[in-house]
Amino acid sequence: MIKRRNFLALAAVLGPLASVSARAAVGLPAVEVFKNPYCSCCEAWVSHLKAAGFAVKVNLVEDTAPVRRRAGIPERLGSCHTALVAGYALEGHVPAADVKRLLAERPDAAGLAVPGMPVGAPGMEAGARKDPFDVLLVDRRGQATVFASHNKA
Structure with a gap:
């Protein structure tokens, strides 16, 4: 059983840390994810977003196309x-830093996409291997331009 004074001492040490993570989440909107229930890389991407301070709600669906x-x-x-x-929409393994940039810049767009499943993107880690990939800004007509590039030599 923990003594009251030990609890208070622990709270004094951990309290500021808890408020730092709470402050990090302030101003970040919640992310609603639609994923297949059997996809583990999607779970890793969700963890990446949470570690960056986003609150995430996961919806399990058989098909994300709709x-x-x-x-x-x-x-x-x-x-x-x-x-x-x-x-905005986020398609695939978009890095949290790019999501934050999108939210700060607020372009007139449908969202960001990382087509396919590039090795080295958040949630697609495979040891030291990091393939180059682009994050695409998708406009409201479905046209895409490079928003950010990652793992380029």
């Missing part, structure tokens, strides 16, 4: 999961 379609992301840019945040 969500992707409603969000304005063309099938050719599809990946294994689709997420929604503050009016």
